[in-house]
Amino acid sequence: MARLKPLNFFYNTCATHTITLGTLNFSALLTYSMNKIILHIDMDAFFASVEQSANPALKGKPMAVIGTGKRTVVTTSSYEARKYGVTTGMTVADAKKCCPKIIFRTGDHLKYTYTSAKINKIFLKYTPYVEMYSVDESFLDITFCHQNGIIQTAKSIKKDIYMQTGLTCSIGMSHNKLLAKLVSDINKPNGLFYLKKQNVPEFLEKLPVNKLCGIGRKTTEYLLSLGIKTCGELGRFSVKELKKHFGVNGEKLSLMGQGEDSSPIVPIGAEEDAKSIGHSSTFDNDVFDQAILERYLFKLCDMVSRRMRRNKSWGDVISVTVRYMDFTTLTRQIKLKDIIQHTHSIFYYAKYILDEKCALSYPVRLLGVSISGLRKNDYQEDLFNNIEKRNRLFNAIDSVSEIFGNDSTNWGILLDRPLKTSTVISPSWRPHGVRSY
Ligand SMILES: [Mg+2]
Structure with a gap:
């Protein structure tokens, strides 16, 4: 297998390659x-x-x-x-x-x-x-x-x-x-x-627009209403018209129709930080019992907190999502004065939202908790007095989980009847630590 060293004129993220900066002239860049x-x-x-x-x-x-x-x-x-x-x-x-x-x-x-x-x-x-x-x-x-x-x-x-x-x-x-x-x-x-570049126009001419990544069902239907079925037709359509219907995305759509895309490669480790961290759970049977819902809520808050601790993120907007048995869904959120991160703080506010802002009138099919307004911080929240002791506790939990998996430790509230939560991988999942290989 070839082990090739690339030029690194904007190389800045990967720790596995050590490359001396070469000179690269403008025409090479172009x-x-x-x-x-x-x-x-x-x-x-x-x-x-x-x-x-x-x-x-x-x-x-x-x-x-x-x-x-x-x-x-x-x-x-x-x-x-x-x-x-x-x-x-x-x-x-x-x-x-x-x-x-x-x-x-x-x-x-x-x-x-x-x-x-x-x-x-x-x-x-x-x-x-x-x-x-x-x-x-x-x-x-x-x-x-x-x-x-x-x-x-x-x-x-x-x-x-x-x-x-x-x-x-x-x-x-x-x-x-x-x-x-x-x-x-x-x-x-x-x-x-x-x-190859020279084959692009022919390749796109008769290709349906929905084959392009980023053109979903709704956009496809909208384009169809304008008489646009194929990428070829999209590329030739008036940009002015497209802008009228799709706003700023009109121009992008036109370029997509022509097979043009200038979006850069975002190397591992240089992704934009997550905008929110959340977990949700669909229950095997709809739940109406307040005590059971609270236990699920606590579990979800703990899962959210674990990820926030791993990312060293803190946040100040807490959202709770409730989906009823008939699929009607409501999301309620509050903005806090302070940023928080730990399980019990998140639960404290999530429970407040569930109790005060979600009128639980029907059995619940899905419950979700998420935090946004995220920032990286070493901030010490002051909801409880014994910060140091609690931080040691969380550090211990995180160290054990790192080695033996997330379910190796659990809170007392969840012990008598363990709750099943799904382990679906979010599309935004990244292997933290790849860069250090
Ligand atoms: Mg695949």
């Missing part, structure tokens, strides 16, 4: 921005493939990864199950109807995050410009790291991933992120497709 080589690497049926790779008995069989509750749905299904029509989001009962032989496995997010971090470590051997788009998708800029050829480099990455994890991926390549992502789906699974 050439770079016009002729980037961006890879979009999408793991094939990631969660299901990780399970199959970990357990040979599942290999080649129709199987699906699901959550923990009674109302859980299919998170990812193996390609063998997809042949029977099993899709993501399908209920367990429906998946069984499509494929009676299907095997279900409960998602193990630790296994997936571990594998994802391992894969990202492979990427960083090729280029420091790695953007983790989601737990199973990344963008790589290999403009200066493909001395052995573009296709050859992509093949080498695929081979390394397969050798180290037993997993396959599909790679789309082009000169920007929009197009790389667009073509990574072609020939999936284990696909490889390079969309």
Whole structure:
């Protein structure tokens, strides 16, 4: 495998590469921005493939990864199950109807995050410009790291991933992120497709607009009402008109139709900080009992607090979301004078919101807690007097959890009847610590 050192004219984030600053003239910079080589690497049926790779008995069989509750749905299904029509989001009962032989496995997010971090470590051997788009998708800029050829480099990455994890991926390549992502789906699974600049207009001409990442169902319908079905039509449509209908996004849509995208690769560690941290839980059975709801609320506050402690974040806006059995959903929030972080402080205010601002008139299907107004701080909140003792307690909990997992410690309030909470990975999950490999 090639170990290539990229030029680093704006290299600033990756700790694994030590490179001396070279000189790069203006024309080289211009050439770079016009002729980037961006890879979009999408793991094939990631969660299901990780399970199959970990357990040979599942290999080649129709199987699906699901959550923990009674109302859980299919998170990812193996390609063998997809042949029977099993899709993501399908209920367990429906998946069984499509494929009676299907095997279900409960998602193990630790296994997936571990594998994802391992894969990202492979990427960083090729280029420091790695953007983790989601737990199973990344963008790589290999403009200066493909001395052995573009296709050859992509093949080498695929081979390394397969050798180290037993997993396959599909790679789309082009000169920007929009197009790389667009073509990574072609020939999936284990696909490889390079969309060269000169072929872009022809490729986009008849392509439906909803194939572009960022154009969802509503925008597609709106565009259709303007007579725009394909990317070709979108690219030729009057920008002025588009702006009239879509505001500032009009221009972006026009560029997307032409296959243009100037968004940069955001390397691991340089992502914008999260705007909010939250958890929610859908109950197996609707809950109307106040005491049970409070216990769930406490559990959610603890999960939120753990993540805030890990991110060293503090926040001052607390929101509680309640979804009733009929799916009506309400979110109530309060803004505090001080920033908070710890489990009991979050619970204190979340309970206030639940008691005072959410009229609980029907059984509850889902409960959620989130904190926004986040900032990084070493601030010491003063809700309780014994700060030092409590900080030592949280440090101890966090150290134990780091080694033995989140459920290794629990609060007394939750002990007599442990609550089940889902362990769905948020799309914004990042492997903290990748940079230090
Ligand atoms: Mg995928």
